[in-house]
Amino acid sequence: MKESAESLNFIEHIIEEDLANGFPQEKLRFRFPPEPNGYLHIGHAASICLNFGLGEKYQAPVNLRFDDTNPSKEEQEYVDAIKRDIAWLGFRWANECYASDYFQQLHDWAVKLIKEDKAYVDQQTSEQIASQKGTPTTPGVDSPYRNRPVEESLDLFQRMKNGEFPAGSYVLRAKIDMASPNMHMRDPIMYRIINAHHHRTGNDWCIYPMYDWAHGESDYVEQVSHSLCTLEFKAHRELYDWYLDQIYDSNLLRPKQREFARRNLSYTVMSKRKLLELVQKNIVSGWDDPRMPTISGLRRRGYTPTSIRKFSDLAGIAKRDNVTDVSLLEFCIREDLNKTATRVMAVLNPVKLVISNYPEGQSEILQLENNPEEANSGTHEVPFSRELYIEREDFKEDGGKNFFRLSLGNEVRLKSAYIIKGESVIKDDAGNILEIHCTYDPETRSGSGTEASERKVKGTLHWVSIAHAIKAEVREYDRLFLDEAPDAHEEKGFLEFINPNSLNVIKEAYCEPFLANATLDDKFQFQRLGYFTLDPDSNDGKLVFNKTVGLKDTWAKQNTQAPTQNQAKPQVQAQPQTQKKALNEIQQIGKKLTNLSGEKLETAMNSIREFAEEVTYEELEPLFGTAAKKTGTRIATMLALGVLLNKGQAKNQAILDFIESGKADENEILRAESEKLS
RNA sequence: UGAUCCAUGGUGUAACUGGCAACACGUCUGAUUUUGGUUCAGAAGAGUCUAGGUUCGAGCCCUAGUGGAUCAACCA
Numbered sequence: 114m115k116e117s118a119e120s121l122n123f124i125e126h127i128i129e130e131d132l133a134n135g136f137p138q139e140k141l142r143f144r145f146p147p148e149p150n151g152y153l154h155i156g157h158a159a160s161i162c163l164n165f166g167l168g169e170k171y172q173a174p175v176n177l178r179f180d181d182t183n184p185s186k187e188e189q190e191y192v193d194a195i196k197r198d199i200a201w202l203g204f205r206w207a208n209e210c211y212a213s214d215y216f217q218q219l220h221d222w223a224v225k226l227i228k229e230d231k232a233y234v235d236q237q238t239s240e241q242i243a244s245q246k247g248t249p250t251t252p253g254v255d256s257p258y259r260n261r262p263v264e265e266s267l268d269l270f271q272r273m274k275n276g277e278f279p280a281g282s283y284v285l286r287a288k289i290d291m292a293s294p295n296m297h298m299r300d301p302i303m304y305r306i307i308n309a310h311h312h313r314t315g316n317d318w319c320i321y322p323m324y325d326w327a328h329g330e331s332d333y334v335e336q337v338s339h340s341l342c343t344l345e346f347k348a349h350r351e352l353y354d355w356y357l358d359q360i361y362d363s364n365l366l367r368p369k370q371r372e373f374a375r376r377n378l379s380y381t382v383m384s385k386r387k388l389l390e391l392v393q394k395n396i397v398s399g400w401d402d403p404r405m406p407t408i409s410g411l412r413r414r415g416y417t418p419t420s421i422r423k424f425s426d427l428a429g430i431a432k433r434d435n436v437t438d439v440s441l442l443e444f445c446i447r448e449d450l451n452k453t454a455t456r457v458m459a460v461l462n463p464v465k466l467v468i469s470n471y472p473e474g475q476s477e478i479l480q481l482e483n484n485p486e487e488a489n490s491g492t493h494e495v496p497f498s499r500e501l502y503i504e505r506e507d508f509k510e511d512g513g514k515n516f517f518r519l520s521l522g523n524e525v526r527l528k529s530a531y532i533i534k535g536e537s538v539i540k541d542d543a544g545n546i547l548e549i550h551c552t553y554d555p556e557t558r559s560g561s562g563t564e565a566s567e568r569k570v571k572g573t574l575h576w577v578s579i580a581h582a583i584k585a586e587v588r589e590y591d592r593l594f595l596d597e598a599p600d601a602h603e604e605k606g607f608l609e610f611i612n613p614n615s616l617n618v619i620k621e622a623y624c625e626p627f628l629a630n631a632t633l634d635d636k637f638q639f640q641r642l643g644y645f646t647l648d649p650d651s652n653d654g655k656l657v658f659n660k661t662v663g664l665k666d667t668w669a670k671q672n673t674q675a676p677t678q679n680q681a682k683p684q685v686q687a688q689p690q691t692q693k694k695a696l697n698e699i700q701q702i703g704k705k706l707t708n709l710s711g712e713k714l715e716t717a718m719n720s721i722r723e724f725a726e727e728v729t730y731e732e733l734e735p736l737f738g739t740a741a742k743k744t745g746t747r748i749a750t751m752l753a754l755g756v757l758l759n760k761g762q763a764k765n766q767a768i769l770d771f772i773e774s775g776k777a778d779e780n781e782i783l784r785a786e787s788e789k790l791s
Numbered sequence: 792u793g794a795u796c797c798a799u800g801g802u803g804u805a806a807c808u809g810g811c812a813a814c815a816c817g818u819c820u821g822a823u824u825u826u827g828g829u830u831c832a833g834a835a836g837a838g839u840c841u842a843g844g845u846u847c848g849a850g851c852c853c854u855a856g857u858g859g860a861u862c863a864a865c866c867a
Contacts, residue, residue: 307865441815441817668827
C-alpha cells in the first residue's frame with residue numbers, strides 16, 4: 114500500500130496496523146473539530162496538518178466540523194476566521210459540518226437512553242452535583258434523583274426541551290458509576306439548559322449537549338474512522354466508548370479516539386484562553402497581531418502556508434510534553450522566503466553618504482537582481498545618485514580588522530552599484546555623524562564586465578538614493594515573552610513575562626522606489642536585513658512593512674556573545690579545571706572502549722592511563738559504582754585504578770571489591786585488567 | 792494520596808515483530824559568495840531517567856523506583 118521509506122508517527126502506525134488487520138482503506142475518514150470560540154494558532158496547525166495530511170496520504174475525506182455545543186461562547190466571527198485560516202493553509206475539507214446539525218439526532222438518542230434507564234434528569238444545583246462527584250482519590254455518591262422513575266425523567270427532559278425551566282435548574286445525566294476511578298464516568302452531564310442565541314440554530318433549542326455526548330456521536334454520524342485529539346482527552350476515551358456502545362449499530366463503522374500531545378512553542382503561550390486575554394487586555398492589537406502565534410498573526414507577520422506546513426512536518430507528532438524551539442519555525446520561513454522573496458533595498462536607520470566625485474545633479478538607473486536563488490527571476494531598476502542613505506551601523510571611522518563595512522580609507526561595494534572608498538566625516542558639535550564623504554571608482558559598476566568591476570572587496574552595503582527614496586513605516590517584532598515557557602510557572606502568571614520591547618516601530622525608513630507598487634501578498638527580502646511584507650494598515654499614501662524574520666546574522670552574534678556567553682553553562686567550573694577534565698576524558702574514552710579493537714583499542718587504553726596520572730583517588734572512587742552493563746566505563750576505571758596503585762595508592766576494601774567484581778565480569782578485557790591488579 | 796499517560800544529544804522527532812542510537816533545528820570550524828544571507832565540506836554533542844531482571848544480544852520486553860503531565864467546569 115505504502116512504499117514509504119520515511120518513518121511514521123505513532124498515529125500512522127495505528128492506521129497501518131488497522132489496514133493490515135483488514136480495515137478497508139476506502140473507509141478511512143478524518144475530521145478537524147474546532148470549537149468556534151477563538152482563532153486558530155500554530156498548535157492547531159499541528160492537528161490540522163495531521164488530519165488533513167492523513168487525508169492526503171490515504172486519499173481519505175476530512176471533514177471540518179465545528180464543535181458548536183455552547184452558544185454562550187461561540188460566534189460566527191470565529192467560524193469565518195477558522196475557515197479562512199484552514200483554506201489559507203491550503204487544505205480542503207470534504208464537508209463543512211456542525212455538531213449543531215445533529216442536535217435532533219442527539220436528542221432522540223438521549224430519549225432512548227432515558228427509556229433504557231441509562232440516563233436521568235437531576236435537579237440539584239451544580240454545587241451539589243459537584244460535591245457528590247467526589248475527588249480523583251475518593252469515590253462519589255449517588256444523586257437522590259438517580260433512581261427516579263423513567264417516566265418522570267422522560268417528562269422532565271421533555272419539559273426542559275420545551276423551555277419550561279430556567280437555566281441551571283435541571284440537567285440530564287448518564288447513569289454510569291459514581292464510584293468509577295475515572296471522574297468522567299461518574300454520571301456525566303449530557304444536557305444542560307442554556308438560554309442563548311445559537312449562531313446557527315437560533316432559538317430552536319434551549320437544551321444543549323455537552324462535549325462528550327456530542328463529540329463521539331458526531332464522529333459516528335459522520336463515520337469518522339479515527340478521531341484524533343490531544344492528550345488531555347485521554348481520560349474521556351472511556352466515556353467516548355461508553356456513549357458509542359449505547360447507540361452503536363454493528364453494520365456501521367465504529368470510530369476510535371486516539372490522543373497525541375499538543376504542540377508548544379517556546380517564548381509564547383498556546384491556549385485560546387490566554388491568547389484571548391492578551392487581546393482583551395490590549396497587550397496585542399488583536400488576534401492577528403503579528404506577534405501572536407495565531408495563524409492569522411503569522412500570516413500578517415509574513416509567514417507562508419508552506420513554512421507552517423513544513424514546520425508541522427518537521428516537528429512531528431508524539432505523546433510526550435514538548436516545547437519546540439521557535440528557531441525551528443524561523444528556519445522554516447527563512448528557507449521558504451530565501452527561495453521566493455524578491456530582493457530589494459531599504460535603509461532603516463539612515464546616515465547620509467555623499468559621493469564627492471560623482472557629478473552633482475546626475476543620476477543613473479542600475480539593475481538589481483530579483484532573486485539570486487532563482488535563475489529566471491529577472492531584475493528590476495534602481496536609481497543611483499550622488500547622495501545616498503546607508504545604515505548607520507554600516508560605518509565606523511576606524512572599523513578594525515574584523516569590520517567588513519565602510520570605514521575611512523577602506524573600500525566597500527555598494528550592492529549592484531560601485532566600489533567606494535571612505536574619505537571623511539562631518540559631525541555636529543556633539544560628535545554625531547551627519548555625513549560621510551566618499552569617492553567612487555566609475556570603472557567598477559556592477560555587471561559592466563570591466564576588470565575593475567570584478568575586483569574583490571571585503572564588504573557589500575545596501576543603500577538607497579535620497580532623491581528617489583520613498584518613505585515607509587517599518588515594524589520590527591521580538592518574542593512576546595521573555596521566558597521560554599511563560600505559562601509553566603506555578604508562582605507567576607504568564608503576563609509577568611511579557612517582553613516590553615516586543616514591538617519596535619520605525620516611523621521613517623527609506624525604500625527604493627520599486628516598493629511603491631508592493632501589494633499585500635508580496636514577500637520581500639530587504640537585503641542584508643531580513644524578510645518583510647506589507648501590512649494591511651498600509652493605505653494609498655502610506656506604506657507599512659512588517660519584519661517577518663531577520664536574516665541569520667553571525668556578525669551580530671559575535672558582537673553580542675561576549676556578555677551572554679557565561680550563562681550557557683554555569684555549573685561546570687567548581688573543581689580545578691585540569692582534574693575535572695582528566696576524569697571526564699577517561700569517562701569519555703571509556704564509553705567507546707567496547708566498540709574498539711586492535712590498535713585503536715590499544716591507543717585508547719594508553720590515553721586513559723595518561724589521563725589517569727592527573728586523577729586523584731577521591732575522584733575515581735565514585736566510578737566503582739558504575740552499573741555492570743556500562744562495561745567500557747568500568748574498564749576505564751580499572752585502568753585508571755591501576756595507574757593510581759602504581760603510584761602508591763593503598764588497597765582499601767572498596768578497591769578490593771571493585772577488582773573482584775571486575776574479575777567476575779564476562780568482558781575479557783575487564784577480566785584481564787582486573788587480574789593484573791589483584 | 793487514586794487512576795491514566797509519558798521519559799532517547801540543547802530542542803523536536805526516528806529506530807518495522809529485540810541486532811553496535813538516526814534525522815532536522817540549534818551550536819562550532821573551514822571553503823565559496825557583489826547579502827557577515829544562501830550554498831558546500833566538516834566537527835562537537837546521547838550507552839536512550841535509575842536499579843534490577845529475561846536474552847547470545849535490550850532504547851525496545853518484565854519488575855521496582857524516580858521525575859513530569861493529565862483527571863474533581865451545567866467548557867471544549
